[in-house]
Amino acid sequence: MFKVIGERINTSRKLVQAAVAERDADYIVADVKKQQEAGADYIDVNAGARIGHETDDMKWLLDIIQPIVNLPLSLDSPDPAVLEMAFKRVEKPPMINSISLEKERFDAMMPFLEGKNCKVIALCMDDAGIPDCPEDIQDRAKNLVEELNKIGIPTNCIYVDPLIQPISTDSNKGIMVLSAVRSIKAEFPGVHILGGLSNISYGLPERKIINQTFVAMMMGAGMDSAIIDPLDQKLMATIRTADMLLSHDNFCVNYLRGVRSGAIKS
Amino acid sequence: MFKVIGERINTSRKLVQAAVAERDADYIVADVKKQQEAGADYIDVNAGARIGHETDDMKWLLDIIQPIVNLPLSLDSPDPAVLEMAFKRVEKPPMINSISLEKERFDAMMPFLEGKNCKVIALCMDDAGIPDCPEDIQDRAKNLVEELNKIGIPTNCIYVDPLIQPISTDSNKGIMVLSAVRSIKAEFPGVHILGGLSNISYGLPERKIINQTFVAMMMGAGMDSAIIDPLDQKLMATIRTADMLLSHDNFCVNYLRGVRSGAIKS
Numbered sequence: 001m002f003k004v005i006g007e008r009i010n011t012s013r014k015l016v017q018a019a020v021a022e023r024d025a026d027y028i029v030a031d032v033k034k035q036q037e038a039g040a041d042y043i044d045v046n047a048g049a050r051i052g053h054e055t056d057d058m059k060w061l062l063d064i065i066q067p068i069v070n071l072p073l074s075l076d077s078p079d080p081a082v083l084e085m086a087f088k089r090v091e092k093p094p095m096i097n098s099i100s101l102e103k104e105r106f107d108a109m110m111p112f113l114e115g116k117n118c119k120v121i122a123l124c125m126d127d128a129g130i131p132d133c134p135e136d137i138q139d140r141a142k143n144l145v146e147e148l149n150k151i152g153i154p155t156n157c158i159y160v161d162p163l164i165q166p167i168s169t170d171s172n173k174g175i176m177v178l179s180a181v182r183s184i185k186a187e188f189p190g191v192h193i194l195g196g197l198s199n200i201s202y203g204l205p206e207r208k209i210i211n212q213t214f215v216a217m218m219m220g221a222g223m224d225s226a227i228i229d230p231l232d233q234k235l236m237a238t239i240r241t242a243d244m245l246l247s248h249d250n251f252c253v254n255y256l257r258g259v260r261s262g263a264i265k266s
Numbered sequence: 267m268f269k270v271i272g273e274r275i276n277t278s279r280k281l282v283q284a285a286v287a288e289r290d291a292d293y294i295v296a297d298v299k300k301q302q303e304a305g306a307d308y309i310d311v312n313a314g315a316r317i318g319h320e321t322d323d324m325k326w327l328l329d330i331i332q333p334i335v336n337l338p339l340s341l342d343s344p345d346p347a348v349l350e351m352a353f354k355r356v357e358k359p360p361m362i363n364s365i366s367l368e369k370e371r372f373d374a375m376m377p378f379l380e381g382k383n384c385k386v387i388a389l390c391m392d393d394a395g396i397p398d399c400p401e402d403i404q405d406r407a408k409n410l411v412e413e414l415n416k417i418g419i420p421t422n423c424i425y426v427d428p429l430i431q432p433i434s435t436d437s438n439k440g441i442m443v444l445s446a447v448r449s450i451k452a453e454f455p456g457v458h459i460l461g462g463l464s465n466i467s468y469g470l471p472e473r474k475i476i477n478q479t480f481v482a483m484m485m486g487a488g489m490d491s492a493i494i495d496p497l498d499q500k501l502m503a504t505i506r507t508a509d510m511l512l513s514h515d516n517f518c519v520n521y522l523r524g525v526r527s528g529a530i531k532s
C-alpha cells in the first residue's frame with residue numbers, strides 16, 4: 001500500500017506560519033485532523049521557516065499534534081539537535097526527514113540515526129548537487145542504503161527520494177527518474193521509494209493533471225510513498241486507484257469504499 | 267508519440283449500426299470528423315455486427331470515410347476476404363485489426379498479410395484462451411513477432427495487444443499485463459504495444475479514473491497505442507500529459523497547446 005506523508009504542517013506555508021507565530025493551536029489541530037481523515041499515513045512537521053525559532057516552534061507543534069493523532073509523525077529538519085528533542089516527544093517510531101549525501105548533512109545525521117528505531121527519508125543529493133542521469137540517482141541510492149544499513153537501519157525502513165525534478169526544465173526529467181526507480185527497486189527490492197511529487201509540474205499550467213498522471217507512472221515503476229497534500233482529493237483518488245491496479249486492494253474493497261464515500265470519482 | 271486508434275465506427279454500437287442500416291452517410295461523416303479533430307491517429311472501421319452484411323457495410327463505410335480523412339484507417343475484421351476488399355479501397359497503408367494465435371484465425375490471416383505494406387495488431391490470444399500469467403503473454407508475443415517477421419512484416423509495424431483484462435475479476439490482472447509489457451519491450455524494443463484500455467475497468471463504478479490511471483501506468487511500462495474513444499477528453503488529456511512526461515514533447519509544446527485550446531485541464 002502506498003504511504004501518504006501529509007505535507008501541510010510546514011511553517012513555510014503562510015497560514016501555518018501565522019498560526020505558529022500566534023500559538024493558534026486550534027488552527028493546527030483542525031488541519032492535522034483533516035489530513036488524518038483524508039487518509040494521511042504520516043503527518044510531516046516542519047518548523048524551519050522562522051529563523052531562530054525552530055526548536056521552540058517544533059516543540060510547540062509536537063505538543064499539540066502528538067495527543068490528537070494516532071499516526072506516526074515525520075520529523076522534518078536538517079538539525080540533529082532539533083530532531084533529538086523531537087524524537088523524545090513522539091509516541092510512535094517516526095519518519096526522519098531527511099538524510100542526504102551532502103557532507104555536512106550526512107556527517108550530522110549519521111550519529112543521530114545510529115541505533116534509532118525510525119524510518120528515514122534518504123535524498124539522492126550530494127555536494128555536486130541534484131543528479132542528472134539515472135545512474136547518478138542509482139549510485140547515490142546505493143551509497144545511502146549501504147551506509148544506513150551499516151548503522152543499523154534496515155533497508156525496509158529506508159525511503160529513497162530520487163529527487164523528482166521539473167519536466168519544464170528538461171523533457172528527460174520524467175524518464176530519468178522513472179528509469180532510476182526501476183533500477184533501485186531491482187537492486188534493493190525491499191527499499192521504499194518516496195518523491196516530492198509536485199516538483200514534476202513546477203512552472204507549468206494545469207499542474208494537477210501532470211501530478212496525477214505522473215504519480216500513476218511512478219507507482220507503476222515502484223514508487224510507494226510521497227509527500228503530498230492529502231486534501232488534494234483527486235490526487236488521493238488516483239493513488240487509491242493505482243493501488244488497486246497494482247494488486248494492493250483485494251476484491252477492490254478500498255476502491256469501492258472510496259467510490260461509495262464520494263472520495264473517488266471520475 | 268502515443269497512437270490513438272479511434273474505436274467509434276463499429277456496428278456493434280447502436281447508433282452506428284442504425285446509421286449503417288439506413289445508409290446515413292452524414293452521421294458517419296460527422297462522427298469520423300469529430301474523431302479526427304480530437305486527435306485520432308487511425309480510424310478503426312468495424313462492420314461485423316450485422317450478420318451477412320459485413321462486406322457490403324464495410325465497402326459502404328470505406329467509400330464514405332476514405333475521401334474525408336487524411337488519416338490511415340484500421341481495418342477491423344477477422345475475415346481475409348473482407349480485408350482484401352478493404353485493403354484495395356484505402357489510400358494509406360492501414361492498420362490490420364487483427365491476427366492472433368488461434369489456429370483458424372492465424373491460418374486465415376497469414377496469407378493475407380504476406381508481403382502487404384501495413385501495420386498489424388497481434389493479439390496474444392491462442393486456442394487455450396486468454397493468457398493468465400506474464401510469461402504466457404510474453405511467449406505469445408514472441409511467437410507472433412517471429413511469425414510475422416517471417417512473412418515480411420517488420421517488428422516496428424507490429425502492435426502487440428497483451429489483452430488487458432478486468433481488474434474486477436482478479437487483483438493481479440493489472441500487474442500481470444504491466445510486467446508482460448516490460449518484458450516484451452525488453453525483448454523487442456522496436457515493437458509497439460497496444461491495448462483495449464477500457465477492459466481494465468469492466469464491472470467497476472467510476473470507470474474513467476481507472477482508465478486514466480491505468481493508461482499512465484501502462485505508458486510508463488511501454489504501451490504506445492490504444493483503441494479508445496478519442497472524444498473522451500479527459501483520457502486524451504491524460505495521454506498527452508503522459509507523452510510529455512515520457513519525453514515525447516520537446517519544450518512541452520503539445521502540452522501547452524492543449525492547455526491553451528482547453529483540451530487539457532486539471
